[in-house]
Every structure is written in C-alpha cells, then in structure tokens.
Amino acid sequence: MTGSNVRKAIFPVAGLGTRFLPATKAVPKELLTLVDRPLIQYAMDEARDAGIEQFIFVTSRGKTNLEDYFDAAPELEASLAERGKKRLLEAVRRTTLDAGQIASVRQHRPLGLGHAVWCARHLIGDEPFAVMLPDDVVASAKPCLKQMVEVHAETGGSVIAAMEVAPEQTESYGILDVMSSTGRVAPVRRIVEKPKPSEAPSNLAVIGRYILTPDIFDHLSAGTRGAGGEIQLTDAIAAEIDEGRNVFAYRFSGQRFDCGSKAGFLQATVAFALADPDLGAEFDDYLHAVIAMRKAAE
Ligand code: UTP
Numbered sequence: 001m002t003g004s005n006v007r008k009a010i011f012p013v014a015g016l017g018t019r020f021l022p023a024t025k026a027v028p029k030e031l032l033t034l035v036d037r038p039l040i041q042y043a044m045d046e047a048r049d050a051g052i053e054q055f056i057f058v059t060s061r062g063k064t065n066l067e068d069y070f071d072a073a074p075e076l077e078a079s080l081a082e083r084g085k086k087r088l089l090e091a092v093r094r095t096t097l098d099a100g101q102i103a104s105v106r107q108h109r110p111l112g113l114g115h116a117v118w119c120a121r122h123l124i125g126d127e128p129f130a131v132m133l134p135d136d137v138v139a140s141a142k143p144c145l146k147q148m149v150e151v152h153a154e155t156g157g158s159v160i161a162a163m164e165v166a167p168e169q170t171e172s173y174g175i176l177d178v179m180s181s182t183g184r185v186a187p188v189r190r191i192v193e194k195p196k197p198s199e200a201p202s203n204l205a206v207i208g209r210y211i212l213t214p215d216i217f218d219h220l221s222a223g224t225r226g227a228g229g230e231i232q233l234t235d236a237i238a239a240e241i242d243e244g245r246n247v248f249a250y251r252f253s254g255q256r257f258d259c260g261s262k263a264g265f266l267q268a269t270v271a272f273a274l275a276d277p278d279l280g281a282e283f284d285d286y287l288h289a290v291i292a293m294r295k296a297a298e
Helices: 039-049 064-069 074-082 086-093 113-118 144-155 167-172 216-220 233-242 262-275 280-297
Strands: 008-012 054-059 102-106 129-132 136-139 158-164 174-178 185-193 204-212 247-251 255-258
Touching: 008 039, 008 113, 039 064, 039 129, 039 136, 039 144, 054 064, 074 086, 113 216, 113 233, 129 144, 136 204, 136 262, 144 158, 144 185, 144 204, 144 247, 158 174, 158 185, 158 233, 167 204, 174 233, 185 233, 204 233, 204 247, 216 233, 233 247, 255 262, 262 280
Parallel strands: 008 054, 008 129, 054 102, 158 247
Antiparallel strands: 129 204, 136 255, 158 204, 174 185, 174 204, 185 247
C-alpha cells in the first residue's frame, strides 16, 4: 500500500464544443443540463465524493458563466429559505464551493487536451492529481473517480479509466495495449491516440478520468503535436511509459455516457430521467407510450 493523496483535480473545459453548435455559441457545453444538473455539476459531485479539495478549471474566452455557476447566490438562497423550499435550497448550496477551493486558468487557444492540462501546471505543484472531462458522465454505485483513487492508493503511478468499445470505434479514443491481468487493473504497455481499427492494439479505450503524476508536465512542456495536430495528453502518457514509469488501466465499474456527442447526451438524459425519483415513473410511462405508438404505426 503506497497511500493516496489525490487532492486536486483539473477540469479542462476550454474546448469549442462544436458538436453542440449553435447552442455552444452562447452556452458552454459543460453547462448543458441532464435533467436538472449541468454536466459540470456531475463531474464536481464525483470529484468531491472522491475526496478532491481543490478544483482547477482550464477555461477559455466565453466561459465566464461557468465560473459564475459555482459562485455563492445569496439573494436566491435567501428567497428560497423564506419560501421554505428546503430541497431546492440544498441543491443550490451544493453548487457553491468554499472560498479558495476553486481556481481557473485560461487556455488561450484550443491546442489540445494535453496543452489544456499543461496550462494548470503551476497550480498542481509536486503531487498526484486527477483530470476529469465533464463530457464523460459515469453512472455508478461508487463514483468512478473514487474507485480510481482507491486503485491509486494500492498501485501508485498513473491510473487511467478504461472500457471496451466496439472495434470500429477505436478512431475516437486513446487505445491501450495492456499486460494480461485477472482483475480490473492492468499495467499499460502502450497507448495510442485514435488509431484506425486495423492499427489498434486492442479495443480497450481511455475515457475522461485520469490520475496522473506531476512528471507528466515535463513531457507536456515539449509541446509536441500529435493526432489532429493537437498536443495530446495520450502522447505524454506514452512518453512516461517509455521512460519505465508505472501506468495502470482501470476497468471501472459503472455506465459511461459520452455527453460530448448528441447521441450520448440524449442517452444520458433518458437514463438519468428514468433514475430520477420524482420523474422516473412518469417518464417511463411516456417512453412506453411513445414506443407503443411507433409500433402501431409500423
Ligand atoms: P473534445 O475533443 O470533446 O473537444 O474535448 P470539444 O471542443 O470540447 O468539443 P467538439 O469536439 O468541438 O464538439 C475533450 C475535452 O477536452 C477539453 C474540452 O473542453 C473537453 O472537456 N479541451 C479540448 C480543452 O480544454 N482544450 C483543448 O484544446 C481541447
């Protein structure tokens, strides 16, 4: 047992979110809402449940309302308290972080995920840290990042959340070549960004949850462009593996939704609506009625 001390998380949110245009012209993708919580809130709640104490956003122009979202709302809270709306008051209070718990840095140009993470280097210092992409929402009994923090406490090194994808989808992911293992954790031998199915070493894909060690910044500093001309986090992790550092893939327990795509976002909306205690039964009836109508029309 090496002990885990993952206190800081980076949330790279400086991307353009082009797949949701025109909405993302004015609303950051991370503020798009699954039922009643924006994507960023799911990520923050997961991080908090995993013991994260410092939340670092890598933002860009046009994302100030994302920072405002986590600010205190004294007038709103007072009004809800006055009207006895306890549940809503609690929900609003959960969005507020203590002063000093949140920090943000700007990524001036969207040069890639690796570059976004590098922008936060001065706020990380010399300790392991998490990276969470709010696009990836994971529904699980134990929060995905918490599972990973526990693995990191056992293994040390870097831990990457992984899941099997359809072989024809490898071009959308970082793909892992792992040493054989019986459990959920496997040492990574190689990592490749967005390989063609014919060149992919497996169909084990990286999703947007990482625990990394600060030496990754040495590799990111080189600013080497990779797939799509972007500075890729995957390439810096590959360089670490080449140096002999320990990197582990972790097949997390839970269901991941790719909320960076419209189809994934809609699937997550349905899943979270069905799971909602106030909404679930009514929404279930509605879905059944829709399916029955479609069948009758065939
Ligand atoms: P995506 O690849 O989903 O890009 O980034 P995007 O711009 O958000 O969305 P599309 O593809 O145009 O629709 C994955 C994550 O990395 C962040 C994004 O904000 C998102 O959380 N990112 C990406 C940055 O912060 N900076 C970058 O330069 C690139």
